[in-house]
Amino acid sequence: MxxxxxxxxxxxxxxxxxxxxxxxxxxSYGAKPNTETNVxxxxxxxxxxxxxxxxxxxxIMVALATHSHILPNTxxxxxxxxxxxxxxxxxxxxxxxxxxxxxxVEIEVHGKKKRIGIHEMHIEEDAGKNTHGTNGFSYVDLxxxxxxxxxxxxxxxxxxxxxxxxxxxxxxxxxxFTGASDVKMEEGSMRVDTNISIRPxxxxxxxxxxxxxxxxxxxxxxxxxxxxEKRQAQVLLAGGRVxxxxxxxxxxxGKTVLERVKEGDADYRYFPEPDLAPDHISQEWIDEIAATxxxxxxxxxxxxxxxxxxxxxxxxxxxxxxxSSDFYDKTVAAGADPQLAANxxxxxxxxxxxxxxxxxxxxxxxxxxxAAMIELIKNGTISSKIAKKVFAETIANGTDxxxxxxxxxxxxxxxxxxxxxxxxxxxxxNPQSVEDFKNGKDRAIGYLVGQIMKKTRGKxxxxxxxxxxxxxxxxx
Amino acid sequence: MKITEETxxxxxxxxxxxxxxNDISQVTEQMSSIINMADQLSEVNTEGVEETVxxxxxxxxxxxxxxxxxxxxxxxxxxxxxxxxxxxxVPVIINKDEDE
Numbered sequence: 001m002x003x004x005x006x007x008x009x010x011x012x013x014x015x016x017x018x019x020x021x022x023x024x025x026x027x028s029y030g031a032k033p034n035t036e037t038n039v040x041x042x043x044x045x046x047x048x049x050x051x052x053x054x055x056x057x058x059x060i061m062v063a064l065a066t067h068s069h070i071l072p073n074t075x076x077x078x079x080x081x082x083x084x085x086x087x088x089x090x091x092x093x094x095x096x097x098x099x100x101x102x103x104x105v106e107i108e109v110h111g112k113k114k115r116i117g118i119h120e121m122h123i124e125e126d127a128g129k130n131t132h133g134t135n136g137f138s139y140v141d142l143x144x145x146x147x148x149x150x151x152x153x154x155x156x157x158x159x160x161x162x163x164x165x166x167x168x169x170x171x172x173x174x175x176x177f178t179g180a181s182d183v184k185m186e187e188g189s190m191r192v193d194t195n196i197s198i199r200p201x202x203x204x205x206x207x208x209x210x211x212x213x214x215x216x217x218x219x220x221x222x223x224x225x226x227x228x229e230k231r232q233a234q235v236l237l238a239g240g241r242v243x244x245x246x247x248x249x250x251x252x253x254g255k256t257v258l259e260r261v262k263e264g265d266a267d268y269r270y271f272p273e274p275d276l277a278p279d280h281i282s283q284e285w286i287d288e289i290a291a292t293x294x295x296x297x298x299x300x301x302x303x304x305x306x307x308x309x310x311x312x313x314x315x316x317x318x319x320x321x322x323x324s325s326d327f328y329d330k331t332v333a334a335g336a337d338p339q340l341a342a343n344x345x346x347x348x349x350x351x352x353x354x355x356x357x358x359x360x361x362x363x364x365x366x367x368x369x370x371a372a373m374i375e376l377i378k379n380g381t382i383s384s385k386i387a388k389k390v391f392a393e394t395i396a397n398g399t400d401x402x403x404x405x406x407x408x409x410x411x412x413x414x415x416x417x418x419x420x421x422x423x424x425x426x427x428x429x430n431p432q433s434v435e436d437f438k439n440g441k442d443r444a445i446g447y448l449v450g451q452i453m454k455k456t457r458g459k460x461x462x463x464x465x466x467x468x469x470x471x472x473x474x475x476x
Numbered sequence: 477m478k479i480t481e482e483t484x485x486x487x488x489x490x491x492x493x494x495x496x497x498n499d500i501s502q503v504t505e506q507m508s509s510i511i512n513m514a515d516q517l518s519e520v521n522t523e524g525v526e527e528t529v530x531x532x533x534x535x536x537x538x539x540x541x542x543x544x545x546x547x548x549x550x551x552x553x554x555x556x557x558x559x560x561x562x563x564x565x566v567p568v569i570i571n572k573d574e575d576e
Contacts, residue, residue: 056538
């Protein structure tokens with residue numbers, strides 16, 4: 001029997017704000033436990049939540065980037081549950097009127113394009129973090145409680161694990177290039193829950209779904225879905241029933257393990273949040289935000305390849321992060337040759353970042369300085385050998401390349417009136433090389449070039465010297 | 477609207493409340509009368525009245541994204557049952573009722 005899979009995703013993104021969604025508590029990673037939390041986060045008597053405007057702004061950016069319909073009237077709802085990760089005993093979320101609905105993401109799998117619908121996306125607050133001890137106690141840190149989240153819920157339109165992988169990659173890239181979130185799975189700024197059901201081909205109604213939560217890489221998502229497809233098919237073929245349940249992916253065995261069987265829908269007793277006024281999102285504000293939306297990765301890719309003539313691989317490397325693509329764009333805007341700028345970004349700059357385990361934001365290199373250095377190479381002021389020294393200086397200390405080259409006397413010697421006498425002198429004092437050259441030994445020229453380089457301490461322009469030497473040797 | 481003992485038991489579980497077996501029938505009766513009182517609202521004719529989720533006289537009240545440190549952390553932490561290295565120490569509970 002043939003089975004068809006139906007896969008859906010719920011992806012949470014932490015939105016990049018300075019303060020929490022409903023209180024001015026700072027959002028910061030690695031702060032000491034319970035230092036960035038306040039009475040509003042704890043919902044102490046007499047306090048009121050107060051919506052952070054930027055949470056809406058960033059959410060609207062993602063809604064626009066996924067072609068979603070932004071609801072003009074929205075409000076928050078209260079979701080009731082008791083757990084130590086929230087002293088409020090409820091989460092403020094959007095249940096009845098989410099931020100946006102009916103968007104889509106276009107994916108490409110095995111050369112085939114497909115649109116995956118986005119059912120809805122809503123903004124809500126994160127919960128605190130529990131660390132479970134082995135001694136019968138849990139340790140709670142509420143710094144994360146109240147950090148803004150955007151939850152993006154896909155339509156169950158994904159047909160196999162490869163499409164699922166492609167959807168996640170694409171969604172991450174879209175959100176990353178809006179700048180709304182850091183989208184780092186390892187730091188929890190992107191968290192993936194997935195669900196999958198299978199049904200015999202031809203059957204209309206969907207099978208019973210199994211959920212898997214907090215998968216920590218896209219590869220685990222793919223593997224766990226592939227495993228579930230097989231497992232559920234075996235259950236059905238053996239005449240069994242798939243249980244409505246939550247399963248966990250076990251990295252060691254590559255299998256999914258039953259965590260919890262669900263009995264009916266959870267009872268959260270949602271109701272409109274009485275402490276917050278409803279929100280009206282004006283078209284005017286949406287237009288304003290749309291005007292500030294950074295260019296998508298797709299747009300940038302097409303410019304890099306079609307306009308700048310970069311290779312697919314080089315364009316992909318630049319587009320790995322928004323930071324790197326932004327840096328490159330600024331370097332080109334500062335006048336750098338696009339091809340040379342891409343080469344320097346992808347080899348020297350990336351090499352430096354990897355060797356020192358730092359990111360572009362941590363280093364002193366500016367796009368302007370990189371562009372200036374590339375210009376010095378392009379116009380022949382410095383040789384590519386000298387450029388390596390200049391690069392090391394400017395990336396480590398932020399030195400202006402032009403000033404550095406002048407101060408250090410590194411300017412490449414291209415002046416023929418200076419080089420010509422030198423060439424003559426070197427040829428005069430090396431008759432053996434002239435002899436070798438005449439006997440067709442091309443290596444002789446290399447030796448002579450080396451002599452001139454020695455005299456000029458590497459500053460002579462190799463192109464000019466080669467030309468002058470050839471002329472001089474022909475005369476002999 | 478009929479409130480059953482089953483409903484009371486269910487709500488008690490959700491709210492982490494322990495209700496003494498002997499009290500259940502009394503609580504059920506009291507809850508019924510509270511709900512029925514509130515239920516009188518459904519007698520009001522609301523035809524043609526737009527649905528509302530809020531009765532405040534304003535909407536779209538936003539705060540600028542400016543962080544502020546809370547100065548009285550110690551005061552806040554006085555509310556927790558037990559602390560350990562700045563963490564709130566609670567009995568271990570692995571599973572939530574459901575997902576968040």
